Amino acid sequence: MADQLIRATAADGGIRAVGAITTRLTEEARQRHKLSYVATAALGRTMAAGLLMASSMKRIGSRVNVRVKGDGPLGGILVDAGLDGTVRGFVENPTVELPPNAKGKLDVGGAVGEGYLYVVRDVGYGYPYSSTVELVSGEIGDDVAHYLGASEQTPSAVVLGVFVGANGVTAAGGLLVQVLPKAARDEALIETLESRVAALSGFTPLLQAGKSLTEIFQDLLGDMGLAIFPETQMLRFHCGCSFERVLGALKMLGEAELQDMIVKDDGAEATCDFCSTVYQASSAHLAQLIVDLQAESSATN
Numbered sequence: 001m002a003d004q005l006i007r008a009t010a011a012d013g014g015i016r017a018v019g020a021i022t023t024r025l026t027e028e029a030r031q032r033h034k035l036s037y038v039a040t041a042a043l044g045r046t047m048a049a050g051l052l053m054a055s056s057m058k059r060i061g062s063r064v065n066v067r068v069k070g071d072g073p074l075g076g077i078l079v080d081a082g083l084d085g086t087v088r089g090f091v092e093n094p095t096v097e098l099p100p101n102a103k104g105k106l107d108v109g110g111a112v113g114e115g116y117l118y119v120v121r122d123v124g125y126g127y128p129y130s131s132t133v134e135l136v137s138g139e140i141g142d143d144v145a146h147y148l149g150a151s152e153q154t155p156s157a158v159v160l161g162v163f164v165g166a167n168g169v170t171a172a173g174g175l176l177v178q179v180l181p182k183a184a185r186d187e188a189l190i191e192t193l194e195s196r197v198a199a200l201s202g203f204t205p206l207l208q209a210g211k212s213l214t215e216i217f218q219d220l221l222g223d224m225g226l227a228i229f230p231e232t233q234m235l236r237f238h239c240g241c242s243f244e245r246v247l248g249a250l251k252m253l254g255e256a257e258l259q260d261m262i263v264k265d266d267g268a269e270a271t272c273d274f275c276s277t278v279y280q281a282s283s284a285h286l287a288q289l290i291v292d293l294q295a296e297s298s299a300t301n
Helices: 023-033 037-054 108-112 141-151 187-199 204-208 213-221 243-251 255-265 283-300
Strands: 004-010 015-021 063-070 076-082 086-091 115-122 129-134 156-165 168-179 267-271 278-282
Touching: 004 213, 015 037, 015 213, 023 037, 023 086, 023 168, 037 063, 037 076, 037 086, 037 108, 037 141, 037 156, 037 168, 115 141, 129 141, 141 156, 156 187, 156 204, 168 187, 168 204, 168 213, 243 267, 243 278, 243 283, 255 267, 255 283, 267 283, 278 283
Parallel strands: none
Antiparallel strands: 004 015, 015 168, 063 076, 063 115, 076 086, 115 129, 156 168, 267 278
16 A cells, blocks of 8 residues: 555544555665664654644645654654655664563664654744653654643644564554544543544554555544545655755865865765765865865955
8 A cells, every 4th residue: 555644534623633654665764774673663653753743734845853862772763754745764773673562562662762852843934843842651652642732732642553574564654633622622522532542453453454544534533523635645755865965065064174085085975864875975076166165265255
């Protein structure tokens, strides 16, 4: 099934729901970064969460940055997700592996540890909105739900999952259900919704059972006036890095540093953290940057 995202409402607009399948893009991230099992699960959950959160933004070009920084062996996780359905991300220590937790599942919480969740929303103009909350479990889903409730005052349930086996990622994605202000006082509705979400066996088992996002929504909200939006958004792993951007970054080092690279290393190598693409700049490239810097300096004098 293709990576995709759909949106829906229920309870006369009092409930907002978003579902995403991110299997292929999570597998691409696993291969690009050579991730361990637990690192794949941690990054995959965070990428799905970023896409779910970005889906509520309105302005074209809007993006969400999600950073998880814990004291566990995984180090930090950084994800950049856009309203356009693109996402990229990485973990600091991609090869870390841990034994399964007490439930026999990948120990994402143990790998992340205690720390903080940082979220930056960039709507494309003005200053980005940023917020920080403490991690409540390190399992990502609980932490994102806590952020949405504490920082955005929106009671939310977040179910995330990544199933990775010997042959790679075979199921990944997530579900976000939010109670909007118009329904926030309906305690019976909230209790019913909480009970149903809690009864879910997880997200990836539903995908592995052959359930589509539409069917998952029907099971969860079908008797609550469910209205599924007709548009299905395609999702993909995408990084906007380029050789030109690498040269721009190298140019900022200045003439002396560039000359030193030519003499000592006969060039320069740079690796993009987000997608692991390796860029090689030859001595000729660096020499041209020096020429450009000298020309710019002469023009301003």
